[in-house]
Amino acid sequence: xxxxxxxxxxxxxxxxxxxAVPGSAPAFAAPNGPSGPADFTATAAAAEGAVVHVxxxxxxxxxxxxxxxxxxxxxxxxxxxxxxxxxxxxxxxxVVGGGEAIYVHVKGRGWLPARVAGTDPVIDIAVLKVEASxxxxxxxxxxRTLRLGAWVIAVGSPYRLARSFxxxxxxxxxxxxxxxxxxxxxxxxHDAAVNVGSSGGPLLDANGRVVGVNTAILSRTIxxxxxxxxxxxxxxxxxxxxxxxxxxxPRRASVGASVRDLAAREAIGVPGGxxxxxxxxxxxxxxxxxxxxxxxxxxxxxxxxTPTRGALLRTLWNRGAGGRPVTFDVxxxxxxxxxxxxxxxx
Numbered sequence: 001x002x003x004x005x006x007x008x009x010x011x012x013x014x015x016x017x018x019x020a021v022p023g024s025a026p027a028f029a030a031p032n033g034p035s036g037p038a039d040f041t042a043t044a045a046a047a048e049g050a051v052v053h054v055x056x057x058x059x060x061x062x063x064x065x066x067x068x069x070x071x072x073x074x075x076x077x078x079x080x081x082x083x084x085x086x087x088x089x090x091x092x093x094x095v096v097g098g099g100e101a102i103y104v105h106v107k108g109r110g111w112l113p114a115r116v117a118g119t120d121p122v123i124d125i126a127v128l129k130v131e132a133s134x135x136x137x138x139x140x141x142x143x144r145t146l147r148l149g150a151w152v153i154a155v156g157s158p159y160r161l162a163r164s165f166x167x168x169x170x171x172x173x174x175x176x177x178x179x180x181x182x183x184x185x186x187x188x189x190h191d192a193a194v195n196v197g198s199s200g201g202p203l204l205d206a207n208g209r210v211v212g213v214n215t216a217i218l219s220r221t222i223x224x225x226x227x228x229x230x231x232x233x234x235x236x237x238x239x240x241x242x243x244x245x246x247x248x249x250p251r252r253a254s255v256g257a258s259v260r261d262l263a264a265r266e267a268i269g270v271p272g273g274x275x276x277x278x279x280x281x282x283x284x285x286x287x288x289x290x291x292x293x294x295x296x297x298x299x300x301x302x303x304x305x306t307p308t309r310g311a312l313l314r315t316l317w318n319r320g321a322g323g324r325p326v327t328f329d330v331x332x333x334x335x336x337x338x339x340x341x342x343x344x345x346x
Contacts, residue, residue, distance in 0.1 A: 052105060259279060270299075300329040
């Protein structure tokens with residue numbers, strides 16, 4: 001397990017982390033006064049019943065380090081929340097990956113066996129199904145309206161303490177290059193306490209709308225140090241809907257190229273001082289066929305700025321795949337160049 005600092009899954013009983021239908025824009029509660037934050041008791045009461053505790057019994061033991069409150073290495077724990085009243089639950093892929101028996105604890109219903117309806121490792125999401133109806137669900141907010149300093153609430157099962165609530169603020173948006181092995185990085189960073197067992201739990205706005213799925217923490221000790229990351233819910237919901245309907249994550253657009261963040265010394269003279277440097281091509285790459293070359297700095301796709309890898313991937317996914325070209329604005333040898341690329345499905 002990586003340390004000093006290391007990025008850990010906030011969940012799976014110490015398992016190493018790989019790494020949330022937009023609704024109406026959330027309205028954030030204002031502080032009660034200069035002395036402190038709003039009272040979140042109503043928010044917690046409304047959300048509590050929709051948050052579940054997840055236990056996954058593994059097909060083979062995981063090689064886990066010894067640290068703090070740990071159970072046997074043949075089990076993993078995490079959190080989740082109900083998005084479909086007829087038993088559809090969202091959690092993290094790394095919570096249930098390798099599990100041969102999975103159970104969820106629903107408030108007022110007890111422990112229920114769950115099956116994995118499908119997973120999306122690209123964004124570290126899994127969808128579970130339990131045989132139940134009339135379950136309380138969480139309303140879905142719009143994470144793209146979040147602003148730095150907005151109140152957020154993390155809910156999960158840290159160290160088996162089911163449905164624990166912690167509050168904090170949004171510390172950063174569109175965070176990438178934080179060390180997760182997942183190809184998608186576009187995290188909400190916040191400082192609500194997230195610990196072992198919290199992975200897969202919801203990140204709520206002050207009015208109780210889910211805006212993200214808590215996925216990882218940056219820590220020297222595997223415990224909370226106030227640097228937590230959540231996958232935005234507007235990325236999660238299309239995957240949830242696709243898995244619920246077909247058992248598979250959605251088909252996504254790809255141009256067959258790898259990129260990295262623009263280094264500080266490379267940013268001098270680049271418009272906006274940010275972009276994605278194209279580093280290599282896959283076999284039969286749509287990007288190479290269109291005329292992109294190694295070293296091109298991708299600035300925007302169809303006029304949407306792409307300063308981070310997460311922004312680039314999200315923009316491509318939103319454009320869809322197959323038949324319709326998109327315009328890449330690239331910085332090449334001191335000039336801005338527009339190149340049409342037709343993505344393919346991956």
